[in-house]
Amino acid sequence: MHAMSNGKIYAAIRGAGHYAPERVLTNDDLAKVVETNDEWIRTRTGISQRRIARPDEYTSDMATAAARMALADAGVAPDEVDLIVVATCTPDMIFPATACLVQNALGCTHAYGFDLSSACSGFLMALETATGAIESGRVRTALVIGAEKLSSITDWTKRETCVLFGDGAGAVVVQASERPGILSSQMGVDGALADMLSLPASGCRHPASEQTLADRLHYVHMSGGKTFKSAVRVMADTAVQVVRDAGLTFDDIDLMVPHQANLRIIEAVAARLEGDLLPKCFVNLDRFGNTSGASIPLALSEAQTLGRIKPHDKVLMVAFGGGLSWGGIVVEWKP
Ligand SMILES: CC(C)(COP(=O)(O)OP(=O)(O)OC[C@H]1O[C@@H](n2cnc3c(N)ncnc32)[C@H](O)[C@@H]1OP(=O)(O)O)[C@@H](O)C(=O)NCCC(=O)NCCS
Numbered sequence: 285m286h287a288m289s290n291g292k293i294y295a296a297i298r299g300a301g302h303y304a305p306e307r308v309l310t311n312d313d314l315a316k317v318v319e320t321n322d323e324w325i326r327t328r329t330g331i332s333q334r335r336i337a338r339p340d341e342y343t344s345d346m347a348t349a350a351a352r353m354a355l356a357d358a359g360v361a362p363d364e365v366d367l368i369v370v371a372t373c374t375p376d377m378i379f380p381a382t383a384c385l386v387q388n389a390l391g392c393t394h395a396y397g398f399d400l401s402s403a404c405s406g407f408l409m410a411l412e413t414a415t416g417a418i419e420s421g422r423v424r425t426a427l428v429i430g431a432e433k434l435s436s437i438t439d440w441t442k443r444e445t446c447v448l449f450g451d452g453a454g455a456v457v458v459q460a461s462e463r464p465g466i467l468s469s470q471m472g473v474d475g476a477l478a479d480m481l482s483l484p485a486s487g488c489r490h491p492a493s494e495q496t497l498a499d500r501l502h503y504v505h506m507s508g509g510k511t512f513k514s515a516v517r518v519m520a521d522t523a524v525q526v527v528r529d530a531g532l533t534f535d536d537i538d539l540m541v542p543h544q545a546n547l548r549i550i551e552a553v554a555a556r557l558e559g560d561l562l563p564k565c566f567v568n569l570d571r572f573g574n575t576s577g578a579s580i581p582l583a584l585s586e587a588q589t590l591g592r593i594k595p596h597d598k599v600l601m602v603a604f605g606g607g608l609s610w611g612g613i614v615v616e617w618k619p
Contacts, residue, residue: 295418296465296619299360299457301353302585303346304572305337311447318443325447330547334450334573336435342376344385346453347431350581351390357588358457360425362390365457367426368397369414371406371577373483373606374433375399386429395427403481404543404605406430406577407454408471408613414458415466429455430577437483439503448545449504450573454581463619467598468529470522471611477514481506481606515549515604520556522612523602530614534559536598537614539587543603544569544579553602566592576605593617 310333311322325331337346347370355362368383375382383397402409407430414426431453440446458465484490485501496502519542527534534557542550542565554562566587575582580601587593595618604610 293419293421294461294464294466295415295458296461296463297456297615297617298459299354299356299358300455300581300585300588301350301355301357302452302454302582303349303353304335304452304582305341305346307336307338308333309336314447317440318446320443320447328548329448330567330570331447331573332570335452337433337451343372343374343431343433344376344382344389346433346451347382347386347429347455348389350431350453350455350585351386351427351429353585354427354455354457358459360457360459362392363394364425365392365395365427366423367414367417368392368395369400369410369426369428370397371400371402371410371430372432373401373403373406373576374436378486382431392427402605402609403607404545404574404576404579405471405603405607405609405611406605407580408601408603408611409609411456411458411466411613412469412471412611415469418458418460424460426458427455428458428581429453430579430581432576432578434576437502437504439500442503444508445504445506448574450575452572452575452578452582454578454583454585456581456584461619465616465619467614467616468526469611469613470526470529472518472522473607473609475607477608480510480514480608512546512549514608515545516552516556518604518608518610519543519549519553519602522610523553523557523600526612526614527600532598532614534561537564537600538597539593540565540600540602541580541583541587542601543605544572544583545574
């Protein structure tokens with residue numbers, strides 16, 4: 285918990301933005317490519333459609349568009365940005381970092397930046413990292429972005445995974461503040477479960493070869509059932525802890541923004557928590573699918589656009605993903 289004391293620098297979210305590619309891929313469209321159907325996908329996941337980026341549209345383009353909207357919302361100019369963190373598991377390239385491409389596209393002439401790899405928990409880990417940099421006094425203004433082109437690592441021949449993912453981006457502007465905006469946070473990983481959800485090749489363990497292509501190792505591999513159970517457990521436990529650390533109860537929470545992986549996971553998490561939390565859960569996975577690192581900021585920004593988040597609202601975010609990794613953050617929105 286970030287305790288209150290005189291003279292302390294706090295961090296607060298001042299703006300949010302999002303971007304989703306134009307092309308819509310419906311469940312019926314997918315049923316033409318793999319053995320599946322709309323009913324199965326909707327009842328097992330809650331997803332009806334997802335957005336797919338153009339072949340020439342990259343993670344950095346989507347990140348830039350979302351960041352531009354967040355800067356406008358915050359009333360912050362690009363040259364005021366000190367730090368850019370892009371949470372992504374689908375960077376444009378292994379290096380340079382997507383953050384550098386975003387820095388150039390936006391004209392953030394005074395910023396440094398880097399990419400953060402923590403799959404679907406990446407955005408919350410990026411927000412935690414930026415918060416630490418701001419609270420230390422080293423950074424005043426940070427752009428925290430989650431952006432993904434998951435369609436580039438989706439195995440379109442595997443019905444178990446290809447129905448789940450989509451492309452998109454979301455961003456927030458975080459600034460030094462006299463009033464606390466980031467109220468509490470908790471992050472965790474368990475590398476013993478690394479094989480549960482991974483993209484085995486493209487790194488140094490399996491450099492690209494004819495064999496890695498034949499074995500389809502450049503795509504997401506997942507044990508769906510195990511991931512489901514771990515997700516429910518870690519998200520519920522983390523939610524309890526961060527709400528308590530913020531000195532709040534679930535009644536005080538105005539909106540919960542969980543990682544948008546599967547509606548049944550969100551329902552199971554809400555059922556484990558005190559109070560009637562499900563109506564307070566923001567859900568847009570029906571229209572965007574699971575966009576990994578982009579999912580929470582895309583949901584935050586859309587919720588603000590729809591009037592579901594207003595200044596001073598207490599917002600609870602929880603995520604889980606490959607690693608296994610997880611995180612939770614409670615914020616007071618635009619304090
Ligand atoms: C993937 C997931 C939706 C599967 O749902 P499930 O209820 O566990 O389904 P199962 O894996 O038990 O599969 C049930 C059957 O449906 C089949 N099936 C799988 N995908 C299918 C699809 N798209 N369409 C139709 N049938 C499908 C399976 O082959 C299996 O058939 P079988 O019983 O003949 O073997 C679910 O496990 C899940 O959401 N897990 C978490 C995934 C996740 O969130 N990953 C990202 C983490 S950030």
